[in-house]
Amino acid sequence: xxxxxxxxxxxxxxxxxxxxxxxxxxxxTSRTLNQQTGHQIFLKCENFxxxxxxxxxxxxxxxxQLSKAQKExxxxxxxxxxxxxxxxxxxKLLGVKATIVMPDNAPAIKKAATAGYGxxxxxxxxxxxxxxxxxxxxxxGYTLIHPYDNPNIIAGAGxxxxxxxxxxxxxxxxxxxxxxxxxxxxxxxxxxxVQPTCRVIGVEPAIANDAQQSWQRGExxxxxxxxxxxxxGLRTRFVGAHNLPILRQYVSDMLTVTEDxxxxxLRFLWARLKLVVEPSAxxxxxxxxxxxxxxxxxxxxxILSGGNVDVAELAPLFAD
Amino acid sequence: xxxxxxxxxxxxxxxxxxxxxxxxxxxxTSRTLNQQTGHQIFLKCENFxxxxxxxxxxxxxxxxQLSKAQKExxxxxxxxxxxxxxxxxxxKLLGVKATIVMPDNAPAIKKAATAGYGxxxxxxxxxxxxxxxxxxxxxxGYTLIHPYDNPNIIAGAGxxxxxxxxxxxxxxxxxxxxxxxxxxxxxxxxxxxVQPTCRVIGVEPAIANDAQQSWQRGExxxxxxxxxxxxxGLRTRFVGAHNLPILRQYVSDMLTVTEDxxxxxLRFLWARLKLVVEPSAxxxxxxxxxxxxxxxxxxxxxILSGGNVDVAELAPLFAD
Numbered sequence: 001x002x003x004x005x006x007x008x009x010x011x012x013x014x015x016x017x018x019x020x021x022x023x024x025x026x027x028x029t030s031r032t033l034n035q036q037t038g039h040q041i042f043l044k045c046e047n048f049x050x051x052x053x054x055x056x057x058x059x060x061x062x063x064x065q066l067s068k069a070q071k072e073x074x075x076x077x078x079x080x081x082x083x084x085x086x087x088x089x090x091x092k093l094l095g096v097k098a099t100i101v102m103p104d105n106a107p108a109i110k111k112a113a114t115a116g117y118g119x120x121x122x123x124x125x126x127x128x129x130x131x132x133x134x135x136x137x138x139x140x141g142y143t144l145i146h147p148y149d150n151p152n153i154i155a156g157a158g159x160x161x162x163x164x165x166x167x168x169x170x171x172x173x174x175x176x177x178x179x180x181x182x183x184x185x186x187x188x189x190x191x192x193x194v195q196p197t198c199r200v201i202g203v204e205p206a207i208a209n210d211a212q213q214s215w216q217r218g219e220x221x222x223x224x225x226x227x228x229x230x231x232x233g234l235r236t237r238f239v240g241a242h243n244l245p246i247l248r249q250y251v252s253d254m255l256t257v258t259e260d261x262x263x264x265x266l267r268f269l270w271a272r273l274k275l276v277v278e279p280s281a282x283x284x285x286x287x288x289x290x291x292x293x294x295x296x297x298x299x300x301x302x303i304l305s306g307g308n309v310d311v312a313e314l315a316p317l318f319a320d
Numbered sequence: 321x322x323x324x325x326x327x328x329x330x331x332x333x334x335x336x337x338x339x340x341x342x343x344x345x346x347x348x349t350s351r352t353l354n355q356q357t358g359h360q361i362f363l364k365c366e367n368f369x370x371x372x373x374x375x376x377x378x379x380x381x382x383x384x385q386l387s388k389a390q391k392e393x394x395x396x397x398x399x400x401x402x403x404x405x406x407x408x409x410x411x412k413l414l415g416v417k418a419t420i421v422m423p424d425n426a427p428a429i430k431k432a433a434t435a436g437y438g439x440x441x442x443x444x445x446x447x448x449x450x451x452x453x454x455x456x457x458x459x460x461g462y463t464l465i466h467p468y469d470n471p472n473i474i475a476g477a478g479x480x481x482x483x484x485x486x487x488x489x490x491x492x493x494x495x496x497x498x499x500x501x502x503x504x505x506x507x508x509x510x511x512x513x514v515q516p517t518c519r520v521i522g523v524e525p526a527i528a529n530d531a532q533q534s535w536q537r538g539e540x541x542x543x544x545x546x547x548x549x550x551x552x553g554l555r556t557r558f559v560g561a562h563n564l565p566i567l568r569q570y571v572s573d574m575l576t577v578t579e580d581x582x583x584x585x586l587r588f589l590w591a592r593l594k595l596v597v598e599p600s601a602x603x604x605x606x607x608x609x610x611x612x613x614x615x616x617x618x619x620x621x622x623i624l625s626g627g628n629v630d631v632a633e634l635a636p637l638f639a640d
Binding site: 026271276311 | 346348351367368370429590591592593595596597631632634635640
């Protein structure tokens with residue numbers, strides 16, 4: 001089966017599809033951040049997106065393009081995180097039945113949030129979730145909406161960067177966090193569509209650097225275990241087949257950050273910028289915030305991917 | 321000494337003075353909040369103001385209007401909270417020396433933040449702070465910039481509501497939290513200046529309802545002890561002499577909320593709206609959020625006063 005790799009223009013088409021339905025999220029700036037780093041930084045606040053993360057963009061773009069028959073049959077995915085909620089809401093808005101396969105040990109709050117958008121939740125041992133998904137597809141004719149390895153998910157995710165570039169003008173550098181690389185792929189396509197001179201850079205936790213390795217080697221590198229990074233949205237073990245060619249063609253660099261750097265950046269985002277963001281969002285800002293981007297005076301965009309966190313669970317990170 | 325009570329137009333003048341220096345903070349809306357309450361709600365996000373709270377507006381408005389001699393001598397205030405930081409930054413920007421009297425037991429983080437803006441910190445037992453302030457004035461000729469009982473502080477505080485009304489258009493109701501009533505006084509003047517039909521409503525913690533009593537009786541009621549409300553910005557024991565006449569003339573109602581209602585609203589603002597706000601900000605939204613505003617379909621503005629919190633300290637409120 002040949003892959004359909006989306007072109008940069010696919011992001012423009014996705015933007016038309018989600019207009020008025022997804023939030024055009026605000027761009028925040030900070031004098032303190034600019035002074036500390038020596039750069040001019042624009043933060044695209046996807047924590048203020050519907051369902052609290054960029055994932056809604058891709059989900060809506062994907063579900064809205066299904067055929068009438070596919071919509072009538074319904075959609076399915078496996079996710080315990082933001083994609084689950086994004087797909088559930090997108091499906092609900094489009095009148096499509098959604099089934100979400102979650103691991104038994106997914107937090108009750110995430111199950112409740114997803115069910116709250118009208119999706120059917122099926123739980124199973126984590127290791128069986130792909131098999132359970134496949135069973136559901138075979139039994140009910142559902143369409144799988146993969147969290148990142150899907151052209152329409154990628155193009156939809158890119159609309160955040162597109163809005164940012166359209167709002168603030170040309171950027172020297174544009175950072176996005178990398179899990180399965182749906183967001184980074186879309187971000188790279190968006191820049192290619194409207195400002196090809198902008199260097200797009202992916203950032204991963206150092207202990208979850210499969211995408212960096214894959215990008216360097218030109219083949220998908222799989223981590224043997226789920227990496228235990230604080231950035232729970234980036235614990236994916238490997239990027240998708242649709243994602244790697246885009247990263248190779250359009251991404252200028254792949255960086256990693258330590259867990260300590262993630263915490264330092266997260267604290268700043270909460271305490272000083274007053275933004276409830278998830279650790280994965282802090283990952284994207286961390287190289288800039290911790291002074292890893294040497295040449296001063298750059299115009300830098302950062303996609304803050306989302307804000308779905310358990311405050312009580314993260315709080316110890318904020319103790320002095 | 322006769323009091324100079326500011327007129328509504330003072331807020332318009334203050335807005336010109338702070339233009340380009342204070343942030344024009346964003347207004348957030350939420351489909352979920354509107355659906356839950358049946359109203360259309362506009363949240364003025366002063367947590368994104370400089371120093372993390374609306375206090376910078378009044379401080380800058382006040383210090384900028386001092387005479388040359390007063391500026392050369394310097395300013396002083398007693399505060400352990402947002403006013404301390406607001407005054408410190410305003411003074412720094414205007415090249416004025418600031419001295420802040422804080423209680424011995426003020427959190428180290430607040431002392432550090434205030435000192436970080438270049439102010440001199442003097443600590444003393446809480447009960448002596450007014451006396452120490454007076455000594456500083458006598459010794460150095462400093463001008464006292466009172467946290468709320470000051471016409472220019474009041475007019476500056478009102479610019480948040482002015483921006484809100486100018487941005488979103490006419491409102492039926494406009495809510496502000498009440499401590500010393502600087503913010504509420506300014507908010508009421510702002511509405512009187514540009515939309516007198518807007519009903520301005522103050523909200524206090526029920527265990528700190530001195531302003532409600534003062535507004536009802538027409539005389540300043542003083543609490544005998546500092547109220548132990550979660551809303552640490554609203555623990556003031558009495559409103560100012562400049563504030564009460566404004567409340568009596570321009571404020572339509574004064575409501576109270578329980579500590580539980582503050583927590584419920586705070587959790588929603590953090591977890592769903594992704595806003596790091598302080599408990600005092602949640603106080604203003606609480607009557608609307610908890611369904612105390614009966615008649616549906618109102619256009620409602622809420623001033624979210626600030627976002628300076630100790631995340632680790634508040635975290636237990638977010639445990640299930």
